[in-house]
Amino acid sequence: MTERAAHDSLPEIALDWHRAGRGAALATVIETWGSAPRQAGSQLAISGEGEIMGSVSGGCVEGAVVTEALAALEDRRSRILTFGVSDETAFAVGLACGGTIRVLVEPVGEGAEALPEAMLADLVAARAARQPVAMAVTPEGWQRALVAPGAEAAVDTRFRSDKSGMEEDGRFIAIHNPPLRLIVVGAVHIAQPLLQMARLCGYDGTLIDPRSAFGSAARFPGEVIVEDWPDEALEALAPDGRTAIVTLTHDPKLDDPAIRVALRSGGFYLGCLGSTRTHAKRVDRLRAEGFSDAEIARIHAPVGMDIGAKTPAEIAVSVMAQITAVLRKG
Incomplete structure (x- = not known):
């Protein structure tokens, strides 16, 4: 903790x-x-x-x-x-x-x-x-x-x-209540302002990315960075009802293992980066792996509220707004 x-x-x-x-x-x-x-x-x-x-x-x-x-x-x-x-x-x-x-x-x-x-x-x-x-x-x-x-x-x-x-x-x-947590999978540009905004909103942030060149302390100073494979890292972190999870890599090899663990965890929010077409393919993969429609419906994708966000910081705002709405309104 x-x-x-x-x-x-x-x-x-x-x-x-x-x-x-x-x-x-x-x-x-x-x-x-x-x-x-x-x-x-x-x-x-x-x-x-x-x-x-x-x-x-x-x-x-x-x-x-x-x-x-x-x-x-x-x-x-x-x-x-x-x-x-x-x-x-x-x-x-x-x-x-x-x-x-x-x-x-x-x-x-x-x-x-x-x-x-x-x-x-x-x-x-x-x-x-x-x-x-x-x-x-x-x-x-x-x-x-x-x-x-x-x-x-x-x-x-x-x-x-x-x-x-x-x-x-x-x-x-x-x-x-336990402190709120935000677990971000993918050390991409959006993750930088997202983790900063989450901290301002009272969340303990953790960044997961096995690619050391991406999840470096130089790019994410002061952040908790885990370089394990996403599913292993998430299982160790044990998301609970005070935990939000966001996947940002846009790479099924990294996002999908995290999503599989997140869907059957106690986390209150799961958001996944990707277009509507990308998410449709993701849904097909999850169904093929035995996930139910009810489980898949827990995913917020494309991630974030539709506010017309374009820049990484604007997208981070839309994601934190959606996380807040789910937390406070259910």
Whole structure:
């Protein structure tokens, strides 16, 4: 698994701080109204020494949250804070108008109202294993539980939409989905802007191409490049429901092995470069290999939304737009 960025590793950071004896609290946005700076589920980790990582606003309430977090580490009690962000303050942090946010502050470790270390460790372990998990917190009584997909229909809806928030029963559900991944087969020109755009959209990118002259670090600086044959590489990467796959080589010897693995994987998106005529030939080959029409229908080809794209960057825009539409709209 690609290492999470620091801003997305706040449970891990809080656990490390706690285990190092420095103390740790987690602050989480649980509700917003109006033009709130950060969405529900956004977090801020605070150490007992006043160090912070992450954000629950555009900077307008962090100071007050840190003060309350340090107090929570003293009295070992969780609390919910409500902040109204004025229009003037909102403008200073880049918003058109103000809003209201509610923030849950939880000290880690001992205490009847605290977030237990063992539960936080289980959450961190699930995240490390790319297992989706939700943290459910009931402020009335401070009951907590980790919820897996399939356990509750309402929570499953939140997993699909990637949306944390309050339920009607008074629980706050914090969704922890694995990072999104984009696997690109073919180190062609389109792959260069596509991987860059995917990263901006929050995806961990992996490029597969056994041709070392194509998939070189000089052409793709900073990218994860796998030089195995595409089917072997995909099987090792084990695409899941948070993974999009795009084939770009335009060469059946490379694309077809990847497509065969992708069609029977858990990936949520498969897009393949090629004209309508090229795709028709691809469909014939897949049918001859025993793939059903339902399986073949999973392929988005020609890849990308029809926006009249011509250049590699424009095609990359169309591909990311289509991936986003499939992810968010199904």
